[in-house]
Amino acid sequence: xxxxxxxxxxxxxxxxxxxxxxxxxxxxxxxxxxxxxxxxxxxxxxxxxxxxxxxxxxxxxxxxxxxxxxxxxxxxxxxxxxxxxxxxxxxxxxxxxxxxxxxxxxxxxxxxxxxxxxxxxxxxxxxxxxxxxxxxxxxxxxxxxxxxxxxxxxxxxxxxxxxxxxxxxxxxxxxxxxxxxxxxxxxxxxxxxxxxxxxxxxxxxxxxxxxxxxxxxxxxxxxxxxxxxxxxx
Amino acid sequence: xxxxxxxxxxxxxxxxxxxxxxxxxxxxxxxxxxxxxxxxxxxxxxxxxxxxxxxxxxxxxxxxxxxxxxxxxxxxxxxxxxxxxxxxxxxxxxxxxxxxxxxxxxxxxxxxxxxxxxxxxxxxxxxxxxxxxxxxxxxxxxxxxxxxxxxxxxxxxxxxxxxxxxxxxxxxxxxxxxxxxxxxxxxxxxxxxxxxxxxxxxxxxxxxxxxxxxxxxxxxxxxxxxxxxxxxxxxxxxxxxxxxxxxxxxxxxxxxxxxxxxxxxxxxxxxxxxxxxxxxxxxxxxxxxxxxxxxxxxxxxxxxxxxxx
Numbered sequence: 001x002x003x004x005x006x007x008x009x010x011x012x013x014x015x016x017x018x019x020x021x022x023x024x025x026x027x028x029x030x031x032x033x034x035x036x037x038x039x040x041x042x043x044x045x046x047x048x049x050x051x052x053x054x055x056x057x058x059x060x061x062x063x064x065x066x067x068x069x070x071x072x073x074x075x076x077x078x079x080x081x082x083x084x085x086x087x088x089x090x091x092x093x094x095x096x097x098x099x100x101x102x103x104x105x106x107x108x109x110x111x112x113x114x115x116x117x118x119x120x121x122x123x124x125x126x127x128x129x130x131x132x133x134x135x136x137x138x139x140x141x142x143x144x145x146x147x148x149x150x151x152x153x154x155x156x157x158x159x160x161x162x163x164x165x166x167x168x169x170x171x172x173x174x175x176x177x178x179x180x181x182x183x184x185x186x187x188x189x190x191x192x193x194x195x196x197x198x199x200x201x202x203x204x205x206x207x208x209x210x211x212x213x214x215x216x217x218x219x220x221x222x223x224x225x226x227x228x229x230x231x232x233x
Numbered sequence: 234x235x236x237x238x239x240x241x242x243x244x245x246x247x248x249x250x251x252x253x254x255x256x257x258x259x260x261x262x263x264x265x266x267x268x269x270x271x272x273x274x275x276x277x278x279x280x281x282x283x284x285x286x287x288x289x290x291x292x293x294x295x296x297x298x299x300x301x302x303x304x305x306x307x308x309x310x311x312x313x314x315x316x317x318x319x320x321x322x323x324x325x326x327x328x329x330x331x332x333x334x335x336x337x338x339x340x341x342x343x344x345x346x347x348x349x350x351x352x353x354x355x356x357x358x359x360x361x362x363x364x365x366x367x368x369x370x371x372x373x374x375x376x377x378x379x380x381x382x383x384x385x386x387x388x389x390x391x392x393x394x395x396x397x398x399x400x401x402x403x404x405x406x407x408x409x410x411x412x413x414x415x416x417x418x419x420x421x422x423x424x425x426x427x428x429x430x431x432x433x434x435x436x437x438x439x440x441x442x443x444x445x446x447x448x449x450x451x452x453x454x455x456x457x458x459x460x461x462x463x464x465x466x467x468x469x470x471x472x473x474x475x476x477x478x479x480x481x482x483x484x485x486x487x488x489x490x491x492x493x494x495x496x497x498x499x500x501x502x503x504x505x506x507x508x509x510x511x512x513x514x515x516x517x518x519x520x521x522x523x524x525x526x527x528x529x530x531x532x533x534x535x536x537x538x539x540x541x542x
Contacts (some may be wrong), residue, residue: 056365065424066427069427073416086392093430110442110444111442118373118401119403119442121395121442122376122442124443125310125398128440130434133419133433133434135419188522
């Protein structure tokens with residue numbers, strides 16, 4: 001699209017999950033509810049996993065209760081998976097109920113931005129289903145949870161007080177500000193509007209009142225403001 | 234009739250319990266049977282109660298089957314039963330919609346039970362059956378939703394998919410759409426080490442996406458008992474609810490005014506008492522009025538008390 005970027009500048013939850021598992025010195029096998037992003041990043045990091053791809057339910061209840069679960073699985077990762085099915089839900093919940101299993105979610109967004117009148121359910125809906133069945137809550141790595149910034153900080157040495165987070169969602173992008181110590185800029189081209197400010201967001205069990213430090217109607221206005229200020233000098 | 238400690242039913246207290254009870258409502262899985270068949274003594278106990286003139290109802294949150302199915306199953310096992318004695322969530326949803334004078338079209342996440350009961354009640358619906366995701370995101374955002382749908386019902390659906398989740402959440406987000414869940418059980422009883430996710434997991438996914446909570450009709454919510462009460466004229470104070478789950482069967486007690494008996498052959502144990510349950514936004518502390526190790530002990534206590542007289 002023309003933006004200045006290398007792979008090193010990308011911080012996506014699939015990458016953060018892989019980094020987080022490496023930082024936790026995870027050893028074992030992972031059951032993954034997820035797509036290409038998680039598959040690629042976990043493979044690149046050398047982790048062994050099962051799960052991705054279509055998995056439609058077959059057979060009857062008598063078959064499912066005799067299911068052979070993989071005894072080596074000791075971690076469940078839940079990300080967006082448009083092949084989600086009751087079969088995957090059976091596996092994810094059974095593995096997550098197993099003693100000592102790590103349970104990680106990439107994020108909890110309720111929806112994907114679509115730009116049309118059709119709403120597409122986000123990872124949060126799938127994480128909800130698995131959490132209810134597993135009777136436990138996952139470690140969530142995506143914005144606004146601290147894990148994502150800790151991975152960035154450890155890898156790139158960013159100082160939060162000298163970093164500006166720019167985004168369109170109050171409950172993920174802008175909440176990332178108070179959680180990490182970064183400054184925040186809300187752009188009004190996406191999900192949230194000024195009418196939604198202040199916004200109550202619960203992060204790690206703690207309720208935050210989220211107010212962006214700055215706002216703009218669109219990212220273009222930032223460039224225009226910079227150019228205009230340079231013209232004045 | 235709340236107390237801090239459930240009473241064990243014995244030959245010495247069963248007569249007074251029966252004297253104050255006209256109706257018994259039994260949960261099914263984990264109470265009368267499990268995957269291996271009817272529990273020992275269960276059929277005999279219910280035949281004794283039936284012989285004493287008690288009205289017996291069979292009440293399950295499992296939405297995947299119809300009243301006709303459960304009636305055949307219960308009768309085949311030897312329990313005293315007609316279709317009129319069955320209260321299952323699929324039937325309760327149809328009754329509830331009729332009582333609400335619902336008109337329109339329903340998007341159903343569910344199986345044969347909901348299909349059969351909604352059809353029998355004359356409702357128009359779409360949704361059940363396999364619906365695997367196909368195409369790409371570009372296709373999904375151009376989806377043609379049915380403009381006539383003004384109600385979403387979520388029950389157990391083992392064909393659940395992201396495609397169904399897209400439809401259910403979009404319809405439930407529509408202004409004026411009724412959003413109903415059959416129940417919120419987190420798991421199905423299996424009797425093996427494998428856990429099967431219950432309707433609560435699917436309701437959770439749709440609720441999060443739709444950003445709203447449904448009207449839940451199954452135990453322990455009042456809607457199920459209101460349908461029973463309106464249809465059969467039960468007086469809750471003269472009705473005993475018998476079940477194995479504290480958070481559905483036994484919580485049904487304080488919610489409706491029924492007495493409750495916990496049997497220890499299923500999900501809950503005495504270690505789980507007292508149990509905090511939130512119903513309709515209100516937190517209840519649930520303690521069964523009575524308990525027994527199994528349903529057989531009820532029949533034995535009745536027979537023993539009769540032998541003493």
